[in-house]
Amino acid sequence: xxxGENTPIVQAEGLAKSYGKFEALRPCSFSIxxxxxxxVIGSNGAGKTTLLNALLGLHSCDGSLSxxxxxxxxxxxxxxxxxxxxxDVATLPKWMRVRDVLRYVDDVHAKFDRKAALSRLAETTxxxxxxxxxxxxxxxxxxxxxxxxxAIDARLLVLDEPTLGLDxxxxxxxxxxxxxxxxxxxxxxxxxxxxxxxxxxxLSHAIFLSKGxxxxxxxMEDVAGRFLLLEALPEMDGAxxxxxxxxxxxxxxxxxxxxxxxxxxQLVALGDVRRASLTDLFIAKMRDGDGAGGNV
Amino acid sequence: xxxxxxxxRAELLQHRASMIITPLVIAGLIAAFxxxxxxxxxxxxxxxxGDIDIAIDNDTIVDPQSFQKAGKTxxxxxxxxxxxxxxxxxxVAFFVMLYALYEERTERTILFFKSMPVSDTQVVLAKYxxxxxxxxxxxxxVMILLTLVLSVATATxxxxxxxxxxxxxxxDLPLLRLFISFAGYYSLYALWVAPxxxxxxxxSALAPRSPFLLALLPVAIIVLAEAILxxxxxxxxxxxxxxxxxxxxxxxxxxxxLSEAGAQSGFDAxxxxxxxxxxxxxxxxxxxxxxxxxxxxxxAIWSRSRKTL
Numbered sequence: 001x002x003x004g005e006n007t008p009i010v011q012a013e014g015l016a017k018s019y020g021k022f023e024a025l026r027p028c029s030f031s032i033x034x035x036x037x038x039x040v041i042g043s044n045g046a047g048k049t050t051l052l053n054a055l056l057g058l059h060s061c062d063g064s065l066s067x068x069x070x071x072x073x074x075x076x077x078x079x080x081x082x083x084x085x086x087x088d089v090a091t092l093p094k095w096m097r098v099r100d101v102l103r104y105v106d107d108v109h110a111k112f113d114r115k116a117a118l119s120r121l122a123e124t125t126x127x128x129x130x131x132x133x134x135x136x137x138x139x140x141x142x143x144x145x146x147x148x149x150x151a152i153d154a155r156l157l158v159l160d161e162p163t164l165g166l167d168x169x170x171x172x173x174x175x176x177x178x179x180x181x182x183x184x185x186x187x188x189x190x191x192x193x194x195x196x197x198x199x200x201x202x203l204s205h206a207i208f209l210s211k212g213x214x215x216x217x218x219x220m221e222d223v224a225g226r227f228l229l230l231e232a233l234p235e236m237d238g239a240x241x242x243x244x245x246x247x248x249x250x251x252x253x254x255x256x257x258x259x260x261x262x263x264x265x266q267l268v269a270l271g272d273v274r275r276a277s278l279t280d281l282f283i284a285k286m287r288d289g290d291g292a293g294g295n296v
Numbered sequence: 297x298x299x300x301x302x303x304x305r306a307e308l309l310q311h312r313a314s315m316i317i318t319p320l321v322i323a324g325l326i327a328a329f330x331x332x333x334x335x336x337x338x339x340x341x342x343x344x345x346g347d348i349d350i351a352i353d354n355d356t357i358v359d360p361q362s363f364q365k366a367g368k369t370x371x372x373x374x375x376x377x378x379x380x381x382x383x384x385x386x387x388v389a390f391f392v393m394l395y396a397l398y399e400e401r402t403e404r405t406i407l408f409f410k411s412m413p414v415s416d417t418q419v420v421l422a423k424y425x426x427x428x429x430x431x432x433x434x435x436x437x438v439m440i441l442l443t444l445v446l447s448v449a450t451a452t453x454x455x456x457x458x459x460x461x462x463x464x465x466x467x468d469l470p471l472l473r474l475f476i477s478f479a480g481y482y483s484l485y486a487l488w489v490a491p492x493x494x495x496x497x498x499x500s501a502l503a504p505r506s507p508f509l510l511a512l513l514p515v516a517i518i519v520l521a522e523a524i525l526x527x528x529x530x531x532x533x534x535x536x537x538x539x540x541x542x543x544x545x546x547x548x549x550x551x552x553x554l555s556e557a558g559a560q561s562g563f564d565a566x567x568x569x570x571x572x573x574x575x576x577x578x579x580x581x582x583x584x585x586x587x588x589x590x591x592x593x594x595x596a597i598w599s600r601s602r603k604t605l
Binding site: 053056058059060076077078079080081083084085086087089090091092093094095096100103104105106107108109110 | 298306309310403405411413414415416604
């Protein structure tokens, strides 16, 4: 298995997945280096889970794909020694007690530290080993699953809408735990979510998916430098349009333009300028992908 | 090895009610019924088996030595009282196979299990081994425990009532031989029904819904087609003969006829022999069945590797 900061954790070339004539994931190429927190962002049916399932070896796909130097579909069991995964739904076996699931993982996973998982559960939750999983709330189940994956010495953590159905307090503490207890410069997190505003502060990289296609693949530091939002003065609409914005949204009295790679100095004369947030970008890109009104 | 043990332990946890609690409950009911008969009934035994012919009731004073000779046969008889446990365990095995790879998809636990470094082959084999061998072996252990309980209870009641002092025969109880025999016969039976078990497991992996109907349908179609086109009923007969242990019975009869020792009677006639395995292995259709079973299991593994939900 390969490693190191310079070796990509994920390398995809022409990666695609079709179900009959339906293209769930259109051919795409990308790489993810180690030590990144990557957000895979898209609306329902955009292909996020299809992409994640390909990375996890849960289904076959076209093109070439390497995760930690392995073909995920051919070597899923081997790959899972270094990859942890939390799905969007509660997947822990409801017929087990907490102690049973910890023992199971301990039996099958050489890199799992059961004592660490038990300590974390005791210190940060009200979950006890004797509790039945079927009796845990959604939040407790996610906490249990998080404690399990944090006790695995994995190099890549894949999360598919992990906080779906949780309240805002649990969502925040989930991501705090991820960054505080898992993430370091050698470990990588790939997370899909709808709730962009909750993760844009922790992401180092964002991939936008729309209708099975990657419409944006950028480092967050580039987002800050590349994309600017202009709330143009009414008389400056023509000048703003002349600078080829990638998106336009008409508000009450003023229009808002999103620019990619336009010099800030050129824009300040036309109105109020600020950095575009990930949400601004997402809305612009999704409208673009949908062919919705308001696009430029 | 540790992984496989962990997988089997998880299977037993999932099917704790059907594979562990159910045999214990049935054994408890049988023991309660038998103890009630012993305590409140005539406290009698009537055993007529091979060259053993014993009839004991409240008025019979039994010579302990003559009872001692019959001890093995009595123990075997108690062992056979527990047969309902064994039959239920077989029924459980069929249904566990039928839903083993289907429920993990409907419950979505497959996503958790696939997030572990365990191959599809290991998971499918663990499910097969647990349903096909481990569960029934647990039932056999319960049957042996029931034999012990009934033997101790009988000795106690007879002793208290002054019918016979038969505590000595408890020391000669052939519990290990009984266990080896039951486990041996069951293992042979499990190999005969392996293609049926494996077929059910394969259908549980393939079924998008209702594995029972999906498993039944192709068999029904082939049986009907065979009857209409060829005017025969080979498939149905073969399935039936394997399920009701007719094929196993044929092999054991052939084994018994091999030697003079085969004519043994009483308990010894029940004890499994090496020749039982040899005759089973040389029986027509045995290896073909195992080959089909291997094919069905391979399809189940392939299907699980391709499916997540």
